[in-house]
Amino acid sequence: MSCPALPVDPELAAMIGRVAPSSTPTLEVLRGGGAFIIEERRASVQGPAPDVPVLVCRPTEAIGRLPVLLLPHLGGMNLGATYQGLAYYLSVARELNAAVVAVECRSAPEGLCPVASDDCLTVVAWLGARAQDLAVDAERVVLLGFGGAGALAGGLALRLRDRFDLRPVGQVLLSPLLDDRTVTSQAVQSAHPGGWTPNTNEAAWTHLLGDRCGTSDVTPYAAPARAEDLSDLPPTYLEVGALDILRDEVITHAHRIWAAGGDAELHVWSGAFHGFDFLAPAAAVSRQARAARQDWLRRILVRR
Secondary structure, three states: OOEOOOOOOHHHHOOOOOOOOOOOOOHHHHHHOOOEEEEEEEEOOOOOOOOEEEEEEEEOOOOOOEEEEEEEEOEOOOEOOOOOOHHHHHHHHHHHOOEEEEEEOOOOOOOOOHHHHHHHHHHHHHHHHOHHHHOEEEEEEEEEEEOHHHHHHHHHHHHHHHHHOOOOOEEEEEOOOOOHHHHHOOOOEOOOOOOOOHHHHHHHHHHHHHHHOOOOOOOOOOOHHHOOOOOOOOOEEEEEEOOOOOHHHHHHHHHHHHHOOOOEEEEEEOOOOOOHHHHOOOOHHHHHHHHHHHHHHHHHHHHO
């Protein structure tokens, strides 16, 4: 039985169907603002792992070792660039006096999901080894991801906990893809404003997992909702729109973290759909959502 359609926030509804202004300025434009020093680097570690392209962005006037917002980029599980949405994340970091490290994850052929997560692990190890050179504090890293990158960030937190006994100070999962089993679920909204539909959701997970999608042969590092144990994770910020088809899996994830004794803050934004604040950043609900994220990040970094 399908759920009845919920009303769309009026300001957001006015943007549906319009072509959004570009949120992906070139690196030259970002550098031209003068607020950040943006370096193109290649993260490397000993062993067979390939070098990983990263952008290291540091506020121009900052001194000392800065906390890091680590951004994997993998939109829709198979797209993305290191500067996608970067202007917004730089504005977040500037107010927090933090550095941004944006990871250009490899987009694997269908079904070869580990490579993007492996790239993120390489960058985490590189940050630890090169912290002094980069002038960053490798013990104050926040993982931050939207959509498919949210799956990467959530899976990376689990992988660091299980295999490396490393714990970032926080993870921010914005409308994250958490559960590949939703491709067969009927518990979705009957309307899909914003463009993220059951079909696009299925296509994203199928690209990541191939024939394993929806089967028992899926690791929690690819689909964090698969994890049997959500204890001992870093403080977690979870956000989703009430009209996002990912809503229920995000809410469930928060409840499971609480049940495991963890620290989670959950925001479900009324009238909002997938990617709402990037489509309409000036809308009141978008401004409220961004302010709530900023406040949480400020509190997490002040704790340290």
